[in-house]
Amino acid sequence: MRATAGTVTALAVALALLTGCSTAPSTASSTVYVPPTDSAPAPAPTTAVPPPVAKVDVPTVSSALDQNQVPPTLAPQLIRVDSLGIDMAIEPVGLDADGAMGLPKNPTLAAWYRFGPSPASAAGATVIAAHVDSLVYDIGPFAQLASASAGTEIVVTTEDGQDRRYAVESVQTVTKQDVPWDSIFDRSGPGRLTLVTCGGEFDYDARTYLSNVIVSANPIS
Amino acid sequence: MHKSLKIGMTASALGALVALGGIAPAQADGHVAQLSVLHGVPGLTVDVYVNGELTLDDFTPGDLAGPLELPAGTYTVAITASDAADASAPAIGPVDLPLEAGKNYTAAAHLDADGKPTATLFTNDISQVAAGEGRLTVRHVAAAPAVDVLANGAAAITALENPNESVLTLPAGTISAAVAATGTTDPVIGPADVNVAEGTNTIVYAWGSLTDTNLALAVQTIDGLNSSPDGIPAGEAGLVATNQANGSTGLLIGGFAVLMGLVAAAVVGLRRAAAAQR
Numbered sequence: 001m002r003a004t005a006g007t008v009t010a011l012a013v014a015l016a017l018l019t020g021c022s023t024a025p026s027t028a029s030s031t032v033y034v035p036p037t038d039s040a041p042a043p044a045p046t047t048a049v050p051p052p053v054a055k056v057d058v059p060t061v062s063s064a065l066d067q068n069q070v071p072p073t074l075a076p077q078l079i080r081v082d083s084l085g086i087d088m089a090i091e092p093v094g095l096d097a098d099g100a101m102g103l104p105k106n107p108t109l110a111a112w113y114r115f116g117p118s119p120a121s122a123a124g125a126t127v128i129a130a131h132v133d134s135l136v137y138d139i140g141p142f143a144q145l146a147s148a149s150a151g152t153e154i155v156v157t158t159e160d161g162q163d164r165r166y167a168v169e170s171v172q173t174v175t176k177q178d179v180p181w182d183s184i185f186d187r188s189g190p191g192r193l194t195l196v197t198c199g200g201e202f203d204y205d206a207r208t209y210l211s212n213v214i215v216s217a218n219p220i221s
Numbered sequence: 222m223h224k225s226l227k228i229g230m231t232a233s234a235l236g237a238l239v240a241l242g243g244i245a246p247a248q249a250d251g252h253v254a255q256l257s258v259l260h261g262v263p264g265l266t267v268d269v270y271v272n273g274e275l276t277l278d279d280f281t282p283g284d285l286a287g288p289l290e291l292p293a294g295t296y297t298v299a300i301t302a303s304d305a306a307d308a309s310a311p312a313i314g315p316v317d318l319p320l321e322a323g324k325n326y327t328a329a330a331h332l333d334a335d336g337k338p339t340a341t342l343f344t345n346d347i348s349q350v351a352a353g354e355g356r357l358t359v360r361h362v363a364a365a366p367a368v369d370v371l372a373n374g375a376a377a378i379t380a381l382e383n384p385n386e387s388v389l390t391l392p393a394g395t396i397s398a399a400v401a402a403t404g405t406t407d408p409v410i411g412p413a414d415v416n417v418a419e420g421t422n423t424i425v426y427a428w429g430s431l432t433d434t435n436l437a438l439a440v441q442t443i444d445g446l447n448s449s450p451d452g453i454p455a456g457e458a459g460l461v462a463t464n465q466a467n468g469s470t471g472l473l474i475g476g477f478a479v480l481m482g483l484v485a486a487a488v489v490g491l492r493r494a495a496a497a498q499r
Contacts, residue, residue, distance in 0.1 A: 052268075052306065054278040063259060063285040063426070063439035070418035070442055094393075095353045101450040115353060115393060115419035115447065129453045133460040143461045176452060185449040187420075198456030204466040209456045 074120035076112050076164075078157040079128060079195075084144035090128060090156075107131035107140020116185055119156050119164040119219075124187035128156070129196040132209070142197035146171065146213050154193060154217050166193045166217035173200050173211045184214070193217040254320035256296075257287035261331035261362050261428035262313075262338050263435045269330075270299045270308035270315075279303050283428075285441055293322035300330050300340065313338045327441060331362035331428055334383040341384040345443055346422055352448045355393040355417035358424040360386040365431035367403040371412070372396045379403060393419035400427050400436070410436045420447020 061068055080087045092114035096102035103111045110130040117124035130142040152168040184194055193216075200211030258269060260280050269277035269286075277286050280303075296318045299311035308315070313330055320326060325345040333339045343360060350356050359370050361383045370378035370387070373396055378387040380403045399411035410427055415438075417423050426439040459466070 052275045052278075054275045056276060058258075058277055058286045058289060060277070060280070060284050060286040063283055063441060065413050065415065065438050065440050068285065068440050068442065069416045070421055070423070070444065072416075095450055096454075099352060099450060100452040100454055103453070103455055113450070129455055132456040133458040134456075135458045138458075139460045142455070146461075179452070181449040181452065185447075187445070187447065196453045196455060198454070199461060199463075201464040202456075202459035202462030202466075204459060207457055207459070208454065209459070209462065212453060212455065 073114075073118040074158045074160055075114065076119055076126065076128065076156045076158050079110050080155045080157075081144070081148070081152060082155075083152055084141075084148060086141040086144060088130065088141055101127070101129060103129055103131055105131070105134060106137050107134050107142065108137065110142070113185065117187055117191070119158050119191070119193065120160070120162075121187075121191060123189060123191055125184065125189075125192050125194045126156070127185060127194050127196065132197040132199060132213070140197075142195070142213075143199075145195055145197055145215050146173065146199050148215055153220070154195070154215075156193065165220040167220050169216045169218055172214045172216075174214060175200070175211050176209075179212050179214070191219055193219075252292065252322050253290045254293050254322055255288040255325040256291055256318070256320060257285060257289075257327045257441060259327055259329040259331075259362075259426060259428075259439060259441065260284050260286075261329050261426060261439060263332075263429050263433065265312070265338070266303040267312065267330065268301050268303050268305055270301065270311075271296050273297070273299075273308055275308075283437070283439060285439070287327075288325070291320060293320055295319045298328060298340065300338075313340050316340050316342075318342050325443060327424070329360070329362050329384075329426065329428075331384070331426075332364040332430055334364060334366065336364035336430055336432065339384070343386060345424065346388055347443055347446060349446050349448050350390055350420060352450050353393060353419060354390050355419050356422040356446065357389045357391055357396075357415070357417050358386055358422055359389075360384070360424065360426045363427045363429050363431065363436055364433075365402075365409070365427070365436065368400050368409070368427065369403045369405070371399040371401060371406060371408070374399075374406075376406075391417050393417055398425065398438070400438075410438055413438055415440070418442065418444070420444060422446060 075092050076090050079090055088108060088110045090110045090112050091104055093102050093111040094114060101113055107130055110128050113127040117126050119126050131140055132143050133139045148168050148171050150168055154166040156164045158164060195215040197213050198209035199213035200209055202209050260282050263282050266279055266281050268275055269280055297315050298318055299308040299315040300313035301308060301311050318328055325347045327343045327345055328340060330340050346356060359378055361368060361381045363383060367380045367382045369376045381387050395414050395416045397412045398415045399408035401408050415425060422443040424441040428439055429436040
C-alpha cells in the first residue's frame with residue numbers, strides 16, 4: 001500500500017511538473033485525474049477511445065498585446081517612520097550616468113527603484129533610498145535610519161492610497177564594496193522592504209561615504 | 222517509447238527534488254529546456270502532439286502555451302486538425318525540435334511568406350540585460366513580404382523576412398510599435414503600445430496574412446533577465462560621518478562655519494546613536 005501511494009504521489013508530482021504548475025501556480029490542473037492516495041491501485045494509463053485527451057494540462061494564455069504584457073507596478077508615494085520623525089515623499093527613479101541608483105539631490109526626498117518590485121508586487125524587495133546629507137540641503141531624515149531598531153514600524157503608502165506596514169528586522173552598516181547588490185535588488189523571494197542610505201566613515205577627499213546603511217523590514221500582516 | 226520512458230523517470234526525479242526543496246524550479250535549471258508554443262495560424266484550431274502524445278488539445282489561434290520544462294533532447298512535434306484521432310495525418314510537421322539544456326525556446330506554428338502553414342523553432346535570448354534596459358525581439362511569422370518595424374515612428378528594424386527575427390536592447394519603457402512594408406512607413410499593423418519591460422525579453426510576433434487582412438501582433442515575455450544597479454551613492458557632505466577629516470582640506474570644502482558646527486553636532490549625535498546600538 002505504502003509503495004503504491006508513493007508511486008501515485010510521484011506520478012502526481014511528475015504530472016504537476018509537466019503541466020508547468022511549478023512556474024504558474026494558479027493554473028491548477030482540472031483535467032488530470034489524481035486519485036486519492038488510499039484508492040489503490042492507480043488507474044492503468046490505457047489510451048482512451050477517440051477523441052484523445054491530453055495527458056498534461058499545459059498553461060495557455062492569449063498572446064494578444066492587451067493581455068500578455070508586463071503589467072505596470074503600483075508606485076510607492078510616501079514613507080513614514082513616526083518613531084524616527086521620517087515623513088517623506090517618494091520619487092520613482094532609475095539609474096544615474098554611472099549605472100548606480102539615481103537619487104534626487106535633495107535628502108528630504110526618497111527614491112524608489114522603479115524597475116524593481118513595489119509594495120504591491122507579489123514578490124521581491126522594494127528598494128527605497130535617500131541621501132543622508134547634502135552640501136546644499138543639510139542632513140536628511142534618513143540619517144535617523146541608523147538608530148532604527150528591530151520592530152520599528154515603517155508605513156509606505158502606494159499610489160492606490162493603501163498603507164503598507166512593515167517592521168524592521170535589521171539595521172546594518174556595510175562597506176560599499178561588500179554590499180550584495182543582487183540581493184538588495186532581489187525581485188524574488190518574500191515581499192519585503194529595504195531602505196538604503198549612506199553612513200559610517202566619510203572619505204573627505206573623494207567626498208563619499210564608505211558604507212551604506214541598510215534597513216531590512218518585513219510586512220506586518 | 223524508450224525515450225518517453227526516460228523522460229518520465231527524469232520528470233519524477235525532478236519532481237521529487239522539487240517536493241523536497243519546497244520551491245519551484247528556477248527557469249535556469251541546468252538540466253531542462255523551456256519550451257513555449259505559439260499558435261500563429263489564423264482560423265485553425267489544432268491539436269499538438271509531442272512524441273506522438275496529445276499535449277495541447279484544441280489550441281486556438283493567437284494563444285501561447287507553456288513554458289513547459291522538458292529534459293534536453295529531441296522532440297517530434299506534429300500539429301493536426303483539432304478533431305484528429307492521432308498524429309498520423311498532421312497539418313504541420315512532424316518536425317524534430319532539438320532542445321538543449323538551459324535554453325529557452327518558442328515553437329511557433331505559423332504561415333510562411335506564401336501563406337502555407339509551417340513551424341519554426343526560435344531560441345529565446347535569456348541572457349541578462351543591463352540595469353534599466355529591456356530586450357525587444359521581433360519575429361516575422363506572417364504571410365507577408367519583408368517588413369520594417371517602426372518604433373515611435375522611426376524604422377528600428379528594416380527588411381525583416383519571414384521566418385526571421387531581430388533583437389534589440391532598448392532603455393526600458395513603452396514604445397509605439399508599427400509594422401510596415403519594408404521601405405515604407407504606412408502601417409500594416411499598429412501602431413500599438415509595447416511595454417519593453419526592464420530586465421525582460423519582450424517578444425513580439427507579427428502573424429496572420431496580409432492578403433487575408435488579418436495581420437496582428439502577438440506578445441510573449443520572459444522576465445528575470447535583470448541586472449542590479451552598481452550601488453547607491455546616498456551622501457556627499459560627511460555631515461553624519463563617524464570619522465573626522467584629516468587635515469583641513471575636507472572641512473574647507475563646505476566653505477562656511479555653519480557646516481563645521483553641523484559636523485560636530487552630527488558626530489556627537491551619531492556617536493551617541495552608535496553607542497546606544499552597541
